Amino acid sequence: MAASLSQFQNEQPILRDIPTTSAAKGLESEAQVLGQVSQGLMQTAKQIQQEKSAAFLLQATSSATEIKNNALLQLKTHPQLANQIAQASQQQFDNIKNTTPVNNKTKSQLDYLLKSGLEQINRQAQLTDYQTSQLKLQSAFYTEWPNVLKDLYTSVNDEKLFQQKLDLAHQTVEKALLGRIITPKQGSVLFQTLSHTMDSLQALHQLQQNPSARSADLQIALASPFAGSIDKSKTPISQDTLQLQNHYDNDLTMQGIKSDLVKGNAINSLAWMKLTPDHLNEVTLFAQGIQKIRGLFNNGENWQLLKQRLNELNTKNSLLTQAEKGENAALQHLLDSFHSGEYVRIIQETPQGQALLKEYAMNYNGVDPRAAYNDYISRSVQLGHAMHIDNHFIQPIPNDLKQQAQSAFIQGADPDSLLQVLDKHDSANKVYLAASLKKPLEQEVAYTVGMLQDHTDVSFLRQLISANQTGQDFSKIGIANVKDSDVSDKSLKNIIVAQFSAHNADIFNYIDQSGDPSRTSSIVNMAMNYVKYQGLIHNDLALKNVNEYIQRFNDHFEHAYQITSGPYYIFNLNQLNLTSGEAGRLADHVRNQAYQALGFPITPTHTPIRETLFEKAKDKAINAAGFPTGWEIKAGWEEMKNHISEFFNVDRNPITVTNTPDGLIIATDAAGHLIYSQPFTDSLLAYAHKE
Structure with missing residues (x-):
């Protein structure tokens, strides 16, 4: 027999050696060993089966819990479906019970869990169904009760019908009591209300049957709080009041x-x-x-x-x-409508306005829609000028486009909404869109953006619009080393004004002369908001780079204007199809027209003096004698008149000629009074050339 391994000598053997003294005893020993092995295998299989059944039980329990929770949630969200939810839960629980393979021991646990879960669902379903029914009954009662009282009053003259309505009133209260819609105390109050109603009805019935009863008595009876539902529209009142x-x-x-x-x-x-x-x-x-x-x-x-x-x-x-x-009344209505910005409606009601609208509708699909639209707007403006309508009343932009443009100035709005509307208009009509906005600052921003739209970076335009939206919070912004916000704004304003004076003096000289000097304040505020906005988006709350932000604004802003000027005129050529030389000729013509309007016409010194044949012969004789001729005297007088006129009108009452953003050529005197105003047209320029 081989020797046992030394490392296992002290270990307990798995199967003990059984000493045998005979072959029979050896077989018996082997049988005992096999029995022990078989018994161990059976115990292991039984343990595995028990663990498998427990796992299925755990899975079934989890599913049942989920079904129960879902059912309870549905009962809260859909109480009217309580019975259907309970039935669906029953089917799901039965399915779990029939398909879960568990042993007898675990099966009893599963049955108990499913039964208790289903009982909880059924109890909640019954409660929910009851509450739903109560709500329906309650709603029906409170809806029906006022009609019950009303029917009593309307049937007061029909005894049989009245008794039916009275019985119905009592039945309604009794049903509400039995259904526990109202408490016994509330039912008692309702029966007392019926009693008071009966008293009021009896008094009303007696008055209606009495031909001598006064209308005041009837109205007193009808004023009862229990008669509130009766129709009083056809009852009599004081004859004096009625007349x-x-x-x-x-x-x-x-x-x-x-x-x-x-x-x-x-x-x-x-x-x-x-x-x-x-x-x-x-x-x-x-x-x-x-x-x-x-x-x-x-x-x-x-x-x-x-x-x-x-x-x-x-x-x-x-x-x-x-x-x-x-x-x-008609004239005042027209004036009020103009003040309300209803220029489009007023013009479209005129024959010429209807013709323009009809032509626009015909051209819209036949040509470029944008070109057709701008032609319609321009011609609507021209019609207003032709009728001598006040320039500030001429607002040709449709309301929907005005509202879209206005919405861009709500805090957080997309600036592109304004850019899109402006892009629909040509440069002349962008001015009218800007003028249609509510606030001067919004008008100035829209005008500046419109003039820059094709001349600068669109990101600057978006930031300029966002910076000037209503409600923009600049409370965190301040000039470095300045704590007080008012002083901060004042300091920033002073810096901006100084920069404008140094770099854009010609632009502000033009604005001061172009009909609305208050625009200067709006431009300064617009620039201030832009600078503050740059501080916000760059996290420069102290505005340490304020000069850089102002310079960036100026670099873009100046492209909105192209200023040309002379001794007595200043024009923004961005809105006029003119050269600088043509601007000077136009200014000469307008200035002369303005002086003529004041009653001091200036006659050009080169104007020829016309003489008759007799005067010419007379001049020859006078000239031969060495004396001044009549022609020379007249020419000298005309020249003297020119000098006098120039002195009194030009030196004492200088006139400045300029153009407004909305396309007018105007002339004003030293006091700012408007003397001349005409829309700029090619014919006006041609007339200036001819003169």
């Missing part, structure tokens, strides 16, 4: 008709039929006055003359005839 009401109604009807006539609304035939003969005559005369003014305006009458007529009528006050009152 006054009819009188005032006729008067107000007439005023309403007049208002409709002024606004151009459609005629209300029912209202006209209510007029008395005197009122009808008054309205007819009033309408004639409106018709006159509307006809004159549609005919293209000079708006300034119409305003003069309005002033004349206002001076007369209460001495106006009905026709004159109609004129006054």
